[in-house]
Amino acid sequence: xxxxxxxxxxxxxxxxxxxxxxxxxxLRFESDPQQPILEIARGLxxxxxxxxxxxxxxxxxxxxxxxxDNTYSGNFGLDVFPFHTDLAxxxxxxxYILLRCVNPAEHVATKLIDRRSILDEQMRDLMxxxxxxxRKRLDRKTCLLKILHNNLFxxxxxxxxxxxxxxxxxxxxxxxxxxxxxxxxxxxxKCGDCILVDNWRMLHGRGSINNDSMHRKIQRVYFKEVRx
Ligand SMILES: [Fe+2]
Numbered sequence: 001x002x003x004x005x006x007x008x009x010x011x012x013x014x015x016x017x018x019x020x021x022x023x024x025x026x027l028r029f030e031s032d033p034q035q036p037i038l039e040i041a042r043g044l045x046x047x048x049x050x051x052x053x054x055x056x057x058x059x060x061x062x063x064x065x066x067x068x069d070n071t072y073s074g075n076f077g078l079d080v081f082p083f084h085t086d087l088a089x090x091x092x093x094x095x096y097i098l099l100r101c102v103n104p105a106e107h108v109a110t111k112l113i114d115r116r117s118i119l120d121e122q123m124r125d126l127m128x129x130x131x132x133x134x135r136k137r138l139d140r141k142t143c144l145l146k147i148l149h150n151n152l153f154x155x156x157x158x159x160x161x162x163x164x165x166x167x168x169x170x171x172x173x174x175x176x177x178x179x180x181x182x183x184x185x186x187x188x189x190k191c192g193d194c195i196l197v198d199n200w201r202m203l204h205g206r207g208s209i210n211n212d213s214m215h216r217k218i219q220r221v222y223f224k225e226v227r228x
Contacts, residue, residue, distance in 0.1 A: 021196065021198060021226070021228050022228070024114075025112070025114050025197070025198045025201045025202040026112055026184075026186075026195055026196065026197045026198065026202055027195070027196045028186065028193070028194065028195050029194050029196070030190070030192055030193060030194065031100060031192045031193075031194050032192060033102075033191040033192035035192075037056055037098075037100050037219050037221060038055065038056060038221075040098075040100070040194070041055075041056075041098055041221045041223070044098065044196065044223070044226050044227065045096065045223045045224070045225050045226030045227050046223060046224045046225045046226075047221065047222065047223060047224065048094035048095070048222035048223055048224045049224070050222075053222065055221065056219055056220070056221055057219070057220045057221075058102075058217060058218070058219055058220075059099075059217070059218040059219070059220055060216065060217050060218075061073075061078055061209040061213065061214050061216055062077065062078075063077050063078065072158070075158060078208060078209040078210075079208050080205065080206065080207060080208045081205045081206040082157060082158070082178075082205055083111070083113055083155070083178050083183070083203035083204065083205040084155055084156040084157070084158065084159075084203060084204070084205070085153065085154050085155050085156060085199050085200070085202070085203055085204070086199050086204075086222070087199075087222075088145075088154035088155055088156035088159055088160050089134035089135065089145070089156065089159040089160050091143055091145070092152070093152070093154060093199055093200070094199055094222035094223060094224065095198070095199060095200055095223055095224055095225055095226075096196055096197065096198060096199055096222070096223035096225075096226050097196070097197045097199050097204075097220060097221075097222060097223070098194060098195070098196050098197075098219075098220065098221040098222075098223065099188065099194065099195050099197070099218050099219070099220055100188075100192065100193070100194045100218065100219045100220075100221075101188035101189070101190060101191055101192065101193040101194070101217075101218060102191065102217040102218065102219055103191070103215050103216055103217035104188060104189045104190055104191060104193070104216070105189075105209070105212070105213035105215065105216035106187060106189040107187075107207070107210070107212070107213060108187075108206065108207050108208075108209060108213050108216055109185040109186060109187055109206070109207040110185075110186045110187075110188060110195065110204060110205075110206060110207075111183040111184065111185055111186070111204065111205045111206065111207065112183055112184040112185075112186065112197065112202050112203065112204050113178060113181050113183045113184070113202065113203040113204075113205075114184075114201065114202055114203075115148075115153045115155075115201050115202070115203065116201075117177075117181050118174060118177040118178060118181060118203075119148065119153075123170070123173065126166055126169060126170050126173075127146065127147055127148050127170060128146075129164070129166035130146070130147060130162070130164065130166040130167040130169070130170040130171075131144045131145070131146070131162070131163040131164045131166070131167050132144070132145045132146070132147065132160045132161060132162055132163055132167050132171075133145060133160065133161060133163040134159060134160060134161075135158065135159050135160060135161050144163055145160060147170060147174075151200055152200045153200055153201055154200075155174060155203055157171070157175065178203070183205070185207075188218065196226065199222075
């Protein structure tokens with residue numbers, strides 16, 4: 001067996017037993033900090049390929065004044081990042097997100113909220129009627145988006161905006177419920193710590209960054225599918 005595959009399998013076997021991706025919507029595990037993230041990622045599943053998205057993205061704290069206003073850092077800088085799913089304005093966002101700690105900042109939490117704790121059956125009719133669209137037109141077409149389409153949930157108060165009255169009503173309800181739910185807090189506080197998140201199910205956010213946490217560095221990989 002090639003070394004890379006053996007190492008990837010070893011990482012999988014070290015998955016925290018109490019966490020099951022299907023049950024919780026996320027999975028924590030440790031990886032060898034020396035192992036390239038792409039080796040780990042390719043052992044986990046099929047990467048999400050897109051022309052303008054790097055296979056491995058590096059996330060570091062940034063001051064908002066230095067960033068473009070179409071990024072989270074450009075809007076929120078070192079403050080708390082509000083709950084969202086990644087690339088919610090894309091017609092089909094990546095299914096899973098892998099975050100891996102390169103430089104830990106022990107007091108900065110990755111926060112997660114399960115869509116199941118903010119959506120309920122009584123909202124189904126409203127969700128069917130509610131339309132959203134990308135905040136900025138990516139091209140001449142405006143693609144109308146549903147918050148929940150089959151198994152695909154999306155939410156982002158920055159990148160998508162209501163396109164009709166039902167959308168405004170739904171946005172108000174979701175914003176209110178997000179405030180009421182207690183999120184799960186994950187601390188990637190060791191080099192190699194990983195979390196795999198179901199991006200069609202879980203909202204995520206980030207805690208604020210203080211002066212002692214400016215060294216925080218996280219790698220991110222998007223997946224089309226994972227093998228579990
Ligand atoms: Fe994100």
